[in-house]
Amino acid sequence: MPDIEFFRGCFNTYLENKLNTKEPLNLYDPIVYIMDLGGKRLRPILTLISADVFGGKYEDALDAALAIEVFHNFSLVHDDIMDAAPLRRGEKTVHKKWDINTGILSGDVMLINSYQYFENYPADLFKPLLKVFSTTAIEVCEGQQYDMDFERSDQVTVPEYLKMITYKTAVLIAAAMKMGAIISRASEKAQDAIYDYAINLGIAFQLQDDYLDAFGDPENFGKQVGGDIIENKKTFLYIKAMELGAAEDKKELKNLFSIRPDNPKEKIETVKEIFIRSRAAEVTREEIEKYTRRAFELLEALDAPENKKEVLKNFGNKLMNREV
Numbered sequence: 001m002p003d004i005e006f007f008r009g010c011f012n013t014y015l016e017n018k019l020n021t022k023e024p025l026n027l028y029d030p031i032v033y034i035m036d037l038g039g040k041r042l043r044p045i046l047t048l049i050s051a052d053v054f055g056g057k058y059e060d061a062l063d064a065a066l067a068i069e070v071f072h073n074f075s076l077v078h079d080d081i082m083d084a085a086p087l088r089r090g091e092k093t094v095h096k097k098w099d100i101n102t103g104i105l106s107g108d109v110m111l112i113n114s115y116q117y118f119e120n121y122p123a124d125l126f127k128p129l130l131k132v133f134s135t136t137a138i139e140v141c142e143g144q145q146y147d148m149d150f151e152r153s154d155q156v157t158v159p160e161y162l163k164m165i166t167y168k169t170a171v172l173i174a175a176a177m178k179m180g181a182i183i184s185r186a187s188e189k190a191q192d193a194i195y196d197y198a199i200n201l202g203i204a205f206q207l208q209d210d211y212l213d214a215f216g217d218p219e220n221f222g223k224q225v226g227g228d229i230i231e232n233k234k235t236f237l238y239i240k241a242m243e244l245g246a247a248e249d250k251k252e253l254k255n256l257f258s259i260r261p262d263n264p265k266e267k268i269e270t271v272k273e274i275f276i277r278s279r280a281a282e283v284t285r286e287e288i289e290k291y292t293r294r295a296f297e298l299l300e301a302l303d304a305p306e307n308k309k310e311v312l313k314n315f316g317n318k319l320m321n322r323e324v
Helices: 004-018 025-036 042-053 058-083 100-120 123-151 158-183 188-215 236-244 247-256 265-277 280-301 306-320
Strands: none
Touching: 004 042, 004 058, 004 306, 025 058, 025 100, 042 058, 042 158, 042 188, 042 306, 058 100, 058 123, 058 158, 100 123, 123 158, 158 188, 158 236, 188 236, 188 265, 188 280, 188 306, 236 247, 236 265, 236 280, 247 265, 265 280, 280 306
């Protein structure tokens, strides 16, 4: 059974062969630019692994994997515009390197391109693949809207937050895996099972992302620690602190999340102390463990060869330990 790096290498080679710039340059250069910025390629790797797990040829899943990765990067281009983000993966965002109009238009082309890759599949696969992809694309947009709504809301509940991260993060991971199963012509039961596994893993991944943003090692995490606190994002940690914290802590937390100080270091440390004191940090770790455990239980019950399921187990462990 090939390992994760094998699938990553196969996808990257395929991507490099497909990426090319053409006229008009100001439309296509930004696409090549964002796709060349790298990233871990988690979603396309999962599509290839899923196809292999269910007895198909991973090569047959390359176009679906490419569709997932192009769509993911399209969403980043537009998200960066909405967030007015200056950097993506340590480099200028598309709208900063070019301009906002270019970012919108190049992103639009990426979205259309992602659908075009499914044209390479036979009719009996084209329809189910497109159905999963279109549903997921809408859910991702819904998740982004929920996220923006939360920025203006004083009251965000845990169920609302879990729904938001499911749509914004987990469904695309789950769709990537389900499409691999579809291409391998796995049973509908198997398709649903791998989707559920990925949903739980995706939720655990995002909750861990929330936790590491506050308490992670910046060298291992790969992002600025405290970024969510600086941006006043109402993550799972914030919601639980507002639910479990003492009255004085909740009042201070609400005040801190209404300001953007020039020197945010003190704000970050104070907020982290409240997260710990309120048990929000502890509860977040428990939730991460719960969703990870549920994902592995679903994987254990999956009707697939044990040696192939082991690759998914290794992937899950590496993902949760930020090694992939």
